[in-house]
Amino acid sequence: VSDWWESFFDAQYLDLWGPSFTAEQTAAEADGLWRLLGLAPGSRVIDAPCGQGRLTRVLAERGAEVVGIDQSIDLLATAEAARGGLPTSRLRYRRQDLRQPLTETGFDAAFNVFSSLGYGSEADDLAVFRNLRAAVRDGGLVFFDTAHRDLMAAKLARGLTNTDVLPDGTLCVERVKLDPVAGRVESTWHWAGPAGTGKKVGSLRVYTITELVRLLAQAGLELVSLHRGCSTDPFVAEGPMVGGRVGLLTRR
Numbered sequence: 464v465s466d467w468w469e470s471f472f473d474a475q476y477l478d479l480w481g482p483s484f485t486a487e488q489t490a491a492e493a494d495g496l497w498r499l500l501g502l503a504p505g506s507r508v509i510d511a512p513c514g515q516g517r518l519t520r521v522l523a524e525r526g527a528e529v530v531g532i533d534q535s536i537d538l539l540a541t542a543e544a545a546r547g548g549l550p551t552s553r554l555r556y557r558r559q560d561l562r563q564p565l566t567e568t569g570f571d572a573a574f575n576v577f578s579s580l581g582y583g584s585e586a587d588d589l590a591v592f593r594n595l596r597a598a599v600r601d602g603g604l605v606f607f608d609t610a611h612r613d614l615m616a617a618k619l620a621r622g623l624t625n626t627d628v629l630p631d632g633t634l635c636v637e638r639v640k641l642d643p644v645a646g647r648v649e650s651t652w653h654w655a656g657p658a659g660t661g662k663k664v665g666s667l668r669v670y671t672i673t674e675l676v677r678l679l680a681q682a683g684l685e686l687v688s689l690h691r692g693c694s695t696d697p698f699v700a701e702g703p704m705v706g707g708r709v710g711l712l713t714r715r
């Protein structure tokens with residue numbers, strides 16, 4: 464049996480979610496990562512999973528040597544097609560399941576962002592964390608950005624579901640159910656528009672920050688600081704969204 468996420472990130476994903484990434488948002492996230500990870504031209508960085516390479520490319524344009532890793536054939540093809548004039552010495556993409564050890568090591572930093580964990584079991588996440596740790600040098604930084612349980616509970620408490628109108632008028636609505644025992648959110652996205660109707664389902668283990676820090680420690684990654692998503696701002700668990708997305712900066 465293959466995992467849901469192995470087929471989820473396809474051309475349809477790009478149609479549905481692609482338009483929601485603005486160049487400004489991606490530039491701001493890339494700038495946050497640049498500062499958080501202390502990057503400089505020539506720094507060796509892993510973006511894993513890299514998806515369609517939106518951050519990989521921006522960091523490479525800024526002078527880092529970036530390797531983007533993902534399992535999705537469609538997203539990697541999109542990333543490769545958008546490389547522009549960047550040489551492979553600065554930007555490379557590689558198709559791999561991150562639960563398997565990476566073949567290259569000695570990187571200065573690695574990052575895993577935009578809720579790219581919790582798709583499978585905790586053992587799967589632990590394997591990914593260990594593999595990212597093993598790929599960076601001693602003292603190397605590894606950064607994660609994700610939603611968390613308190614944020615999800617705050618959204619559920621307000622009955623908030625994500626609804627989106629795409630540029631072609633397609634309406635996309637997300638329905639979520641929280642399994643309190645498994646700590647997983649089961650999501651169904653329904654869409655209808657000029658190109659037809661359809662649905663996609665996914666399942667996310669949504670950790671509390673406590674659980675996440677514990678799992679990272681188990682993988683040998685020591686917490687350095689918490690941030691508001693991919694920004695250098697500190698994470699503060701307050702407000703209607705209990706701080707919003709969390710960024711965890713860790714060190715090998």
Ligand SMILES: C[S@@+](CC[C@H](N)C(=O)[O-])C[C@H]1O[C@@H](n2cnc3c(N)ncnc32)[C@H](O)[C@@H]1O
Pocket residue numbers: 468472511512513514515516517518532533534535538559560561562575576577578579582
């Ligand atoms: C929500 S996307 C985010 C991509 C990218 N980080 C970004 O910010 O746009 C999640 C990605 O994780 C990838 N992914 C999830 N689990 C993976 C695994 N075990 N090995 C490789 N890729 C994985 C999926 O293929 C998908 O492209």
